[in-house]
Ligand code: ZN
């Protein structure tokens with residue numbers, strides 16, 4: 001027995017040294033074990049409200065090294081990232097980023113829409129069954145109950161047995177509530193008005209935590225009640241249009257739309273703290289509050305992944321009022337870059353460099369101010385809604401004997417009264433088609449589709465594909481209108497969004513940090529790809545309505 005054992009041992013030793021010898025001969029390095037999933041201590045989702053992709057490139061030379069440039073240079077840049085549905089607005093945008101699907105599935109078909117069952121307009125995050133927390137106003141009566149599917153943040157909560165914390169932060173309630181999902185620990189938003197407080201809903205809690213109460217009690221928000229001047233000398237802002245021009249709104253109490261904007265002087269005429277929303281300081285307050293949440297909630301402090309969903313809303317307010325080509329928008333992005341740098345360096349310090357993952361995207365982009373395009377000889381314009389309504393009512397009266405067959409027009413969708421049509425013995429499909437054809441003859445309307453077409457066909461590209469992804473059979477309307485490229489229904493100053501056109505769909509997607517490759521792609525990615533990408537990175541289940549695809553090239557798995 002002893003001899004046999006000895007022989008076996010010697011044999012085994014020989015084999016080991018043989019294998020070892022062969023390995024050494026190859027001189028190949030030991031392969032790194034491939035992780036099945038990455039577990040950052042914290043995921044930070046950043047949505048920049050109304051950020052066009054070209055803000056990244058147009059203002060590139062103005063940015064410092066620690067913000068946008070750090071995310072692009074050290075992370076992954078999806079240069080051809082698009083919304084794949086319309087309407088391109090804030091509620092659907094935030095929901096689609098976090099659910100990995102489109103309004104056809106998640107049900108958030110607008111910021112507001114006409115609810116066919118209730119027969120009235122509803123707000124995407126409104127919920128009367130909950131009370132405000134942190135305010136006596138009704139601005140806290142909110143919840144994500146109209147969102148029909150789970151978010152990536154919900155899936156993280158489920159995966160970690162509710163141990164991973166999820167917090168949503170934004171000036172806009174919908175920008176905080178929808179990303180944070182149904183199972184969030186909390187979502188906080190800005191009350192504005194007289195108080196400038198951060199508030200929430202009884203959906204999450206009965207009382208503000210101490211760190212929020214302390215933040216509200218501090219004079220942090222008051223420090224931003226100051227004149228808005230440009231961060232750098234205005235003559236260096238060569239990437240935007242003339243400061244005083246006809247394409248920007250004029251704030252109440254001001255005699256010029258040029259810098260400086262003396263916010264304290266026009267404070268009371270412009271809704272007090274609500275004025276802060278329409279300035280870059282609103283983003284700085286959001287960054288301050290998000291960093292207070294990081295500290296107050298100990299996010300990223302242990303090995304269980306937490307999620308902080310931040311949305312910067314001031315970019316949208318500034319874009320709506322001053323337009324995408326204004327000095328105001330340029331200054332807002334230069335200052336946002338500094339706020340991003342501040343967030344990243346704090347994450348390095350508190351969570352640790354390489355221990356967190358960040359993505360940055362937008363909830364929609366925006367159009368160049370059409371009046372500026374017109375002055376630049378580019379086809380553009382404004383829909384004459386009043387004139388259209390008059391002509392349309394005449395048509396309805398003549399064709400159906402009543403204008404009551406139309407219940408509502410919202411988000412470029414017409415809602416017909418199915419009961420009245422049935423009583424008049426008019427086939428719904430026929431009515432949809434006749435009304436669509438009538439509206440197509442109106443100036444500024446480029447394309448029309450009917451609900452029936454959305455039901456019957458499977459569109460794979462172009463405008464009808466985008467409309468179909470936004471079309472929810474239970475919630476959407478009967479006739480869909482597409483204005484001419486470059487046309488909007490809006491004031492003659494400022495920019496807006498909502499259309500299926502490329503200027504509203506093209507937005508940045510930057511990924512950075514743990515598990516992320518360094519690089520870029522010009523392949524088309526879609527907004528619904530973000531949630532399954534993050535899910536794959538974390539090794540957690542996809543949100544339950546996901547229709548997007550993980551973007552393989554951004555992840556480090558080899
Ligand atoms: Zn928005």
Ligand code: ZN
Pocket residue numbers: 050090316317320497
């Ligand atoms: Zn907007």
